[in-house]
Each structure stands twice: as C-alpha cells, then as structure tokens.
Amino acid sequence: MRMFLGFLIAYAALSAQDASQRKPDRVVSITAERFTFNPSKVTVREGELIEFVLTSDDTDHGFRIPGSGIDVAIPPQGKGEARIRFIASTKGRFVYECSRPCGAGHNLMRGAIIVK
Amino acid sequence: MVKYFVFLATACWAAALQGQSASDLERRIADLEKKLRLIDPAFGPENRADDLVRRLESLEKRVDELVGARQASAQPQQPPAQDSVTPAPALTPVSVTGDYRASAEAESRLPVSGYMDFHFNKESGDSFRPDFHRFVLLFGHSFSNRIKFWSELEVEHSLVEGGEETGEVAVEQAYLDFFIKPYFNLRAGMLLTPVGIVNERHEPPAYNGVERPFVETFIIPTTWRELGFGITGDLGKGFRYRAYLTSALDARRFDAEGGITEGRTAGFGASFRNPAKMARLEYAGVRRLTLGTSIYSGHTGFNTPGLNPRVTLFDADARYSFRRLDFRALFANTWLSWAAELNRRLQQRLGSDPNIASEMRGYYFEPAAHVFPRRWRTDLIAFGRYEKFNTQERMPEGYVPLEQFNRSAWITGLTFKPTADIALKFDYVFNRSASEVVRSLNGINLGLGWWF
Numbered sequence: 001m002r003m004f005l006g007f008l009i010a011y012a013a014l015s016a017q018d019a020s021q022r023k024p025d026r027v028v029s030i031t032a033e034r035f036t037f038n039p040s041k042v043t044v045r046e047g048e049l050i051e052f053v054l055t056s057d058d059t060d061h062g063f064r065i066p067g068s069g070i071d072v073a074i075p076p077q078g079k080g081e082a083r084i085r086f087i088a089s090t091k092g093r094f095v096y097e098c099s100r101p102c103g104a105g106h107n108l109m110r111g112a113i114i115v116k
Numbered sequence: 117m118v119k120y121f122v123f124l125a126t127a128c129w130a131a132a133l134q135g136q137s138a139s140d141l142e143r144r145i146a147d148l149e150k151k152l153r154l155i156d157p158a159f160g161p162e163n164r165a166d167d168l169v170r171r172l173e174s175l176e177k178r179v180d181e182l183v184g185a186r187q188a189s190a191q192p193q194q195p196p197a198q199d200s201v202t203p204a205p206a207l208t209p210v211s212v213t214g215d216y217r218a219s220a221e222a223e224s225r226l227p228v229s230g231y232m233d234f235h236f237n238k239e240s241g242d243s244f245r246p247d248f249h250r251f252v253l254l255f256g257h258s259f260s261n262r263i264k265f266w267s268e269l270e271v272e273h274s275l276v277e278g279g280e281e282t283g284e285v286a287v288e289q290a291y292l293d294f295f296i297k298p299y300f301n302l303r304a305g306m307l308l309t310p311v312g313i314v315n316e317r318h319e320p321p322a323y324n325g326v327e328r329p330f331v332e333t334f335i336i337p338t339t340w341r342e343l344g345f346g347i348t349g350d351l352g353k354g355f356r357y358r359a360y361l362t363s364a365l366d367a368r369r370f371d372a373e374g375g376i377t378e379g380r381t382a383g384f385g386a387s388f389r390n391p392a393k394m395a396r397l398e399y400a401g402v403r404r405l406t407l408g409t410s411i412y413s414g415h416t417g418f419n420t421p422g423l424n425p426r427v428t429l430f431d432a433d434a435r436y437s438f439r440r441l442d443f444r445a446l447f448a449n450t451w452l453s454w455a456a457e458l459n460r461r462l463q464q465r466l467g468s469d470p471n472i473a474s475e476m477r478g479y480y481f482e483p484a485a486h487v488f489p490r491r492w493r494t495d496l497i498a499f500g501r502y503e504k505f506n507t508q509e510r511m512p513e514g515y516v517p518l519e520q521f522n523r524s525a526w527i528t529g530l531t532f533k534p535t536a537d538i539a540l541k542f543d544y545v546f547n548r549s550a551s552e553v554v555r556s557l558n559g560i561n562l563g564l565g566w567w568f
Contacts, residue, residue: 031403031404033404034317034319034322035316035317036356036400036406038354038400038401038402038403039354039401040350040352040354040356041298041350041352049210053214054214056536057404057437058321058322058536059319059321059536059537059567060536060537065207066261067206067261068206068207068208068209069209070207070209070212072212076535076536076537077495077536078490078492078493078495078536079493079536080214081214082212082213082214083211083212083213083214084209084211084212085209085210085211085212085213086207086208086209086210087207087208087210088206088207089206089207089208090206090207092206094206094207095261095295101229101254101256103254103317103319103322103567104254104266104268104289104308104316104317104318104319105316105317106254106256106266107256107264107266107293108293108348108356110295110298110350111350112298113207115206115207
C-alpha cells in the first residue's frame with residue numbers, strides 16, 4: 001500500500017511539471033498570407049501538447065482561437081514568428097481566424113483544428 | 117494516514133523544485149516579468165528585486181492587483197451568478213513565445229484600418245501630375261463568432277464635387293458573412309466580384325507597379341463590385357470557392373476603349389431582374405502557390421429594352437514565390453452576345469458608333485526579384501511585367517476593329533518596402549498599340565502606398 005501511494009504521488013509530481021518546458025508532441029508551421037492560412041486544417045490527437053509556429057508572408061496578421069483565450073499577432077514577413085503552445089484537451093472542431101484586419105478578404109481568413 | 121500523505125507529497129514537490137537549476141528558475145522568472153511588462157509597461161526593470169524569491173513575490177503581487185482590477189471592471193455591480201461557471205477551455209493555452217505582439221482578446225481592436233495611394237504620373241511630353249488616388253478606410257465588426265461585417269469606404273482623387281468627374285466617394289464593399297460550416301457560408305451586401313488577382317487584393321503593398329495592371333483594368337474592370345449575395349467555403353486540401361448572384365452590368369455604357377469597364381453599376385441604379393452569376397475556385401494548398409480561375413456570366417440589357425446582351429468572362433491566374441523570386445500571370449477573356457445589335461441601338465441613341473467588340477482578351481506575366489538579402493529589415497523588389505490587352509479582339513459582323521485599342525505594355529520598376537506595409541514605387545511604362553495612326557505615349561510613375 002505504501003509503495004503504491006508513493007508511486008501515485010511521484011506520478012502526480014511529474015505530470016505537474018510546467019507543460020511549457022515539455023517537448024511538444026507535434027509542431028505545426030502555419031503561414032498567413034492575405035487571405036489564407038496554410039494549412040487551413042490541422043488534425044491532432046486529444047491530449048497532445050501542440051506547438052503552432054506562425055509566420056506571415058506579407059503584412060502582420062492575427063491568430064485567434066475563439067473561446068480559448070489564444071489571440072496573438074503574427075509579425076509581418078521577415079520580422080520573426082509567433083509560437084503558441086496549447087493542450088488539445090477535448091475532442092472537437094475549433095476554428096482559428098485572423099484577428100487583425102488585413103484587407104478586403106479578412107473575414108474569410110479562417111481555418112480549423114480537428115481534435116480526434 | 118492523511119499526515120503521511122501530506123508529508124510525502126511535500127517531500128516530492130520539494131525534490132522536484134530542487135531538480136530545477138537556479139539559472140532555469142531565473143530564466144523563467146525573467147520570462148514572466150517580460151510578459152507582464154507587455155500587459156503593464158509600468159512593471160519595469162526598476163521593480164526587479166535582487167533575489168529570486170522577492171522577484172517572484174513582486175510578480176505575484178502585481179498579477180493579483182491586475183486580476184482584481186479586471187474583475188472589478190468586468191462586473192462592477194452584478195453578483196456572480198450561480199450557474200455562470202466558465203467551462204475549462206477545450207484548447208488549453210500553455211505559452212506564447214516568439215516575436216509576437218500581445219493583442220486584445222477579441223476583434224474589438226478592429227474598428228478601422230485602411231490604405232492610401234499617392235501617385236505622381238507623367239506621360240511623354242507632359243509634366244508630372246500629382247494625384248492622391250485612393251484614400252480608403254475599412255471598418256469591421258464581429259456580431260458574434262459566426263456573424264461578421266466588413267466594409268471599405270473609398271475617396272478617389274482626394275476631392276469630390278457634385279456630379280463632377282474629379283473624384284469619387286464609394287462604398288467599395290460592405291457585407292455580412294454568416295459562418296455556418298467550413299465548406300458552406302453565406303455572404304450578402306456590396307461584394308467585390310471574385311475575378312482575377314487584384315480585384316480582391318488591391319492594397320498597394322500587395323502588387324508591384326504604381327498603377328494596377330492594364331489587363332485588370334480594361335478586361336477585368338477592377339475595382340469591380342456589385343450588390344448581391346452568395347456562398348463561400350473552404351473545401352479542404354487548399355481549395356476554396358466563392359459563388360455569388362449579383363446585380364448586372366449596364367450594356368448602355370460599354371465602349372470600344374474600355375470594353376465592359378464602364379458598365380459597372382457599383383450598386384447604383386443596379387438591376388437584379390437578371391442577376392449575374394459568378395464563381396471562383398482557388399487552390400492554395402502549397403505554400404506560396406495560389407492558382408485561381410473565375411467565371412462570370414450575366415445579362416446586361418436592363419437599360420436597353422428589347423435587347424439583353426450576355427457578358428461572359430473567364431479568367432485563370434497564378435501567383436508563386438520561390439526563394440527570392442515572385443511570379444504572377446493572368447489570362448482573361450470576355451465574350452459579348454448581340455454586340456452588332458447593341459452597337460446599332462447605342463448609335464441611334466448617342467449619334468456615334470461605340471464600336472463595341474464581341475470578344476475582348478488580355479493576359480500578363482510578371483517576374484519579380486527581391487534584391488536585398490532576406491535578413492535585412494527592408495525589402496527592394498525589381499520587377500518587369502508584359503501585358504497584352506485588346507478590347508477589340510473580335511468584332512461583330514460588319515464592324516472593323518480600332519487598332520489603337522489593340523495594346524501592349526512593358527512595365528519595369530522597383531518597389532521599396534521599409535516595412536511590409538509601406539511601398540515606395542517607381543516604374544516606367546512602354547506603351548504600344550497596333551495602330552499606325554494613333555501614337556501610344558510612354559509614362560513614368562512614382563507612387564507611395566501604405567496599409568495600416
């Protein structure tokens with residue numbers, strides 16, 4: 001019983017390590033360009049730690065996943081990248097969209113994360 | 117038993133903490149301080165204590181203050197509702213790093229953006245003429261995550277006087293998007309016709325050359341917008357489409373030089389008796405490659421009773437970037453039915469023969485090279501463009517083409533971008549036509565365009 005309890009507590013301590021220090025299960029590069037994200041559909045597994053590497057091929061764009069609290073600005077071409085990490089906690093389909101006005105087709109600049 | 121459990125857990129956590137090196141802890145605290153300064157610039161380096169524990173305490177204190185202030189401002193009077201427990205997000209954010217800038221939580225930061233276009237144009241034998249060509253403001257609003265508004269309001273040539281041809285104030289687009297499924301969404305309002313490259317991507321830094329391509333002026337009449345509604349969607353694997361029903365072109369205003377260009381109603385005095393049908397399919401499944409094709413078909417006779425010519429327009433276009441090279445190409449062809457009858461009808465009304473063609477055609481290709489190394493913060497693009505455009509490609513029986521409208525042009529120039537959103541442009545235009553009588557004039561253009 002004592003051994004089992006010790007193992008349980010050690011496991012809890014390990015899993016509580018900051019997820020930002022872990023190596024992500026999957027790294028996905030997403031390019032933003034008026035008025036598309038490429039890719040516009042990303043499929044991941046439930047529970048995975050995902051890292052998105054976001055770059056732009058023209059002006060600065062935004063990357064927002066409604067309801068998740070994720071909303072960052074992607075710097076313009078040649079000015080670097082934004083990296084976001086998140087855990088795909090629940091199965092489902094989650095829209096991501098440009099949150100920084102980028103021109104005539106801004107509204108259609110959307111994509112989806114499919115968590116299986 | 118409980119005491120034993122607590123003791124063991126504490127010991128385990130302490131061991132885990134000791135496992136982290138002091139330098140790692142310091143780096144993480146420094147990272148947190150940096151992030152906090154993005155939210156609260158007042159939390160500057162002067163708040164930094166000497167030892168890590170005090171720095172952590174300082175961070176905790178400031179975060180508590182910010183959270184408290186935010187809760188107070190978010191719900192100043194209302195007690196927390198019993199059933200308003202916020203569900204845990206399905207995608208749990210962990211960290212944000214890189215060269216990003218913090219942005220607001222929602223699209224409330226959208227209220228306005230825009231672009232401006234300021235030109236100096238000079239034709240052979242003439243002096244430079246300044247022209248504040250376009251002053252455009254864009255407004256958007258999100259009613260919800262599924263209903264969004266977008267609009268573009270334009271002032272052309274800086275001055276508008278009633279009825280004068282000195283300028284134009286126009287609603288260039290104003291529509292609502294209703295997002296239903298990725299592959300099926302609705303759109304309604306004043307819509308940009310989804311044809312060609314520039315009509316929907318006309319921000320000055322998005323194309324080379326001071327003026328828009330001739331083919332996308334005389335064959336595809338940018339900026340082409342009509343009232344209507346339609347569907348949009350992402351079919352997956354890089355394929356996207358837009359299909360609309362819109363107000364029709366007005367055949368009464370077609371002519372020999374501009375083809376169908378002057379037939380745009382832009383929603384003013386438009387007719388929906390025979391709505392025009394249009395669709396565009398795009399492939400953007402490979403990074404830096406976009407292929408597109410569009411088809412437009414619509415009757416245009418709402419102002420010519422008893423005569424209802426049909427305009428059909430087909431376009432195929434491509435954009436591709438490879439390393440420091442960019443390529444663009446476009447082909448467009450327009451067919452007009454009942455062109456002879458339309459010419460006769462308009463001649464009776466106007467007193468002169470408009471000599472409208474039954475077929476118009478144009479194409480261009482444009483290679484461009486980024487001159488500066490990628491690591492530089494500025495960009496210089498050298499480009500050349502060849503355009504061939506003929507608004508008298510095929511004439512109806514009994515009509516002879518006007519050769520001065522069988523034109524071609526070489527445009528060569530530079531685009532300097534101190535940032536991605538500002539373009540200082542220079543180009544030289546060699547104009548040619550098939551006419552031996554009417555001489556084409558070359559031109560020099562200087563331009564400054566910006567987007568914000």
